[in-house]
Amino acid sequence: MTVELQDRGVAVCRYDDLLPELGVRALVGDAHVAVFRTFDGAVFAIDAVDPFSGASVLSRGVVGSHGGEPVVVSPMHKQRFELRTGRCVEDPSRHVRVFSVDVVDGRVFVGAGAATDQ
Amino acid sequence: MYGELACGSAVHSVATAQRRREVVKFISHARNEAEAIAKPWSATLAAMDERSSRRLVVIGDGMVGHRFVDAVVQRDASRVWAITVLAEEPRPAYDRVALSSLFAGVTAAELALPSPKRDAVDVRLGEAAVRIDRDQREVTTSNGGVVGYDALVFATGSTPFVPPIPGADAASCFVYRTIEDVAAITAAGATAASGAVIGGGLLGLEAADALRRLGLRTHVIEYANRLMPMQLDDGAGEALRLRIEALGLDVRLGAKTTAIEVRHATSQARRLHFEDGGHLDVDLVVFSAGIRPRDELARACGLAVGERGGVVVDATCRTADSHVWAIGEVACVDGAMFGLVAPGYAMAEVVADRLCGGGDATFADADCSVKLKLLDVDVATFGDAFATSSGALSLVYANPVSGVYKKLVVSDDATRLLGGMLVGDATEYALLRPLVGAELPLPADPAALLRIGDGTGEAVGSGALPSSALVCSCNGVTKGSLCAAIADGAREIGELKTKTGAGTGCGSCVPLMKAIIGDELAAAGIPISKALCEHFEHSRAELFDIVRVTGIRAFSRLVAEYGRDRGCDICKPAVASIFASLGAGHILAGEQAALQDTNDHFLANLQKDGTYSVVPRIPGGEITPAKLAVIAQVAGDFGLYTKITGAQRIDMFGARLDQLPAIWRRLVDAGFESGHAYGKALRTVKSCVGSSWCRFGVQDSVQLAIDLELRYRGLRAPHKVKAAVSGCARECAEARGKDFGVIATEQGWNLYLGGNGGFTPRHAELFAQALDTETLVRLIDRFLMFYIRTADRLQRTSSWLESLDGGLDYLRAVIVDDSLGICAELDAAMAAHVRDYRDEWQGALEDPAVLSRFVSFVNAPGADDHTVQFVSQRHQPRPATATERTRLTDQEAIR
C-alpha cells in the first residue's frame, strides 16, 4: 500500500468522475490540486492555488486552449495557466506546480510531490 | 491681514509676498508696458524664486472658472500656484448647459462637474468677492475676508437681463440661470396652469421646454420677428416656429411686453400687456431677454469695460492691469463677448497656458457653432451662417411641411464651405462643421453635402477633412489628434473618448468620430475585427444567428464546425449565454456546465478568498417580515456576512462551495429563487414605494416592478441588465440609471432605455411616453430580445444603442414600426422565455449529478479548506488577510 502510494501517488477519483473540461479539486498531502480532463481525454494536475490571489480556485476556471495548448483560466482575475507546464500565459515569470498523473484501472492517481518544474 | 488665509492652502509669509511683489514691479518697470504684456509669463516665473508659491484668485466657480482651475492644476505639476476660488453660488460648479435636464429627472448632484485632483484648491462656496483693491492686490469677500493675489481671474459669467417694465418683480416672475432658479420655477409650476417666456432666443426656448415639461400651457413671447434671431435667419426661424407650434406651444413674434399686471392679494403675475394693446393671461413668467456680463466689480475697481459691458481684455485674456485676467461670458475680447461655453473654455486654456509658462497661446476665432435639441427639434448653426463674407453664396433647402430648413454658405466659386444652418434635422452637422475653412474643394454640387432628395454627386467622407479640422469643439480635439490616437491603437469610440477627450462634451461629434475610426482603419488596411476571440472569427451577433438557425446546442459541435481549437473563457460563456437565451434547458445540464464561468457554474458569486456570495431574488425589493427572518436565520446558521445591495436585496457572503446546496435548500424551501446575481442576465427591477404609500405617487410602481422582474427573471443577455420603476417624476428609484427604466406619469408610463451606472455612468434616454402597461411590456420585450440577438459580448445596452446606426430612432423603427419584420419573432422568443423559465437553484437541487460538484475536495469531501478563514469585523465575518491567515494557522498549530 505504502509502495503504491509512492509509486503512483494518491488516488483522487475515478476517471469517469472527471467530465471533459470541468476541473475538480483534490487534497494531496497538504497540497490543493486542480485536476482536469481535457477534451481529448488527457488528464492534468496543477496546483489549485492561484498565485495571484492566493485563493484556492484554479479547479473552478474555464478550461480551453490558447494557441493549441490546453489552459485553465483563473476565475479570479482571468490569468491563463498552461496545463502541461503550469506557466502563466500573461506573466511567464509566474507559474504553478505541475503534478504527475497516472490513470490505472479507471482510477486517477496524482503524484504526491511536484512532478516537474518543466 | 494674512490671518484670513491661514485656513486655506495659500499660506505665505508676509516677507515672501513682499519680495515677490518687488520682483514683479522690477520687471514691469524695466520694460515698457506693452512688452511686459506680450512677454510670456514663463520669463516672469523664471525670474522668481522657483520654490515660491504664488497666489491665484479666481472669482466665480461657474463652468469656465471650473475648467480654468482644472487646466491650471493639470499644468502646474510643481504646484507653483496656490489657488483660491471665490464662489457666490452655494454649490460647486455644475453643468449649466445641461440645466434643463433637471426637468427631465436628472438631479442637481448629477450636474456637478467632475473635479479630479483638486484637493490643493481652496474653493469657498457661498463666499462672493465684493471689492477689489488693485494697488494692494487684495480681494475682499462677502464674509469680510481678504485674499491677496498675484494673479486675479474674473470668471463671473453673466446674469439674465430683466427688462425694466412694471410688474417685472412680481412673485411669480423668474429668470433661468441657476439650479436655484430651476427649483423656484418648479415650485411655482406646481400651482400654475400657464406660463410665458419673454424672449425666444436659445435660452428662452430652453425655458419654454422646461415649462412644457412642468405641464404648463406655454407661451413664447419674442420681440423680433423670428425665433432665435441671433442664430437663425428668417427661413430657419420659421421652420423652428412650425415645429414648436406643432408641439402645442404658442409663439408670438414681434410682440413687445410693456407691463405685467399683478394680483394684489398674492403679488403673483396674472396678465401680460403688449405694446399693440393686446394682452395674455398667465400665472408665471420667465425672463430670458438676453444676458449681461457680471462686470460690476471690475467697473468698481477702475478696469475698462466694453460698450455693452464686459471686462476688456486682449487676445491673451489679460486686462490692462497685468495681474488681472477675465475669461468666459464676462470677458470682452477685442470687443466681442461670447454667450457660449466653448469660447469660454478656450479662454480658460489660454490663461492657464500663460500662467503656467506654457507659451504664447492667444484666444483667436472663437468657434460659435452650436448644435442643440430645443424642444426635441434639432437646431445647428456653424461658421458664417449669415453669409456675411464677401461674395458668399447660400444654398437653401426648405420644407415647410416637415419643418426642415437647411442652408449651406459657400465661397463665391462654390469650392469652399463657409458655414451653415440646420433646423429640424441636423445629422449633417458633425461632418459639415469641421469642413468649414478646410482647404479642400467641395464636390461639384455642394448640395450633395446635404442628405436631401436624391443627393446626386459623390458623398463626402471623413477623408475630406484636413487633419487640422476641429472635430470636437467642446474639447478642442482635431482630426489629427484623433488619427494619432487611432494609429496608437484606439479602435473603438470609448477608447478614443478616453484617450483624446473628444466626444465627451455635447456629444455632437460622436458620429463623425465613428466615421473617422472606420475610414482610418480602412485606409491603414486594418480590418475592423469583430472576432469574438481566437477561436471564433464571428461576432457574438453572428454566432447568435448561427446557433439560432442551425439549432446547434453543443459547444463542441459549434467550435468544430465554425471555430477552431477548444474555446476559452471568452467564447465559452458567450456561447453558453446564447444557448440559454435560445432555451437549451438548465445551464448546468450535460456539456453546458463546462462552458460556464465559475459564477454561473456554481450559481453564486465568487469572492476574493474563493468563497461565494448568495443572493436570493426579492422581486421589486418587496419582502415580508417572515421572509426577512428566513434570510436572517440562514445567514446566522451558516455564519454569513450580510449586506444590503444597491439593487434592493440582500447579499450573503462567505459561503464555501460545499455549503451552497444546503443554504439554497433552506432558501428554496422558504419560497426563494435564484436572484441571478451571478449571471449576465436580468438582475433586478428596483422600485420606489409608489402610489400605494407615497403622497406623490401616481401609479403602482411596486406592482409593475414585481411583474417585470418575474417576467424577465432568468433571461440571459450579453451583459447584466438592470431596471427600475418610479412612481412619479421625482424618480426615487433612479430608473434613468438603468438599462430600462420606467417612470409613471398621470398619462401613463414613460419608458427610458440605455442607462447604466458603473465605470461610465449614463442616463437612459426617453424612448416612449404615456404608455399603457401592455404596450410598455411589449416594447421592453422587444428591446431586450433585439439587444440579446444583436449586441456584442459584454456590451451594455447603452453602448449597444450607441453602436446602432441611427441610435434610438433606428431602434424605434425596428421595435415599434417593425421595419425589419422581426417583431413577431422577438415576441415569440420572449413568450418562450416566460413559458420555460424555471428556477436554476431548484433545478440544481433536483439533479444529483450537478450537486456532486459542490464538494471541497473530490477525495476528501469533509476536509477543511485552510485557505478560507474569517476574522470578525463590526460584528460580522470577513476574509482574513494573508498575515492574519498565517497568524491563525500558527495559533492552530500551537493548539
Ligand SMILES: Cc1cc2nc3c(=O)[nH]c(=O)nc-3n(C[C@H](O)[C@H](O)[C@H](O)COP(=O)(O)OP(=O)(O)OC[C@H]3O[C@@H](n4cnc5c(N)ncnc54)[C@H](O)[C@@H]3O)c2cc1C
Ligand atoms: C439654460 C441654459 C442653457 C445653456 N445652453 C447652452 C448651450 O447649449 N451651449 C452653450 O455653449 N452654452 C449654453 N449656455 C451658456 C453657458 O452656460 C455659459 O456660456 C457658461 O456657463 C459660461 O460660463 P462662465 O463660467 O463664464 O459663467 P457661469 O457659468 O455663469 O459662472 C459664473 C459664476 O460666477 C459666479 N459669480 C459672479 N460674480 C461673483 C462674485 N462677485 N463672487 C463670486 N462668484 C461670482 C456666479 O454666481 C457663477 O456661479 C446655457 C446657459 C443656460 C442658463
Ligand code: SF4
Ligand atoms: S418616485 Fe414619486 S412615487 Fe416614487 S417614492 Fe418618489 S415621490 Fe413617491
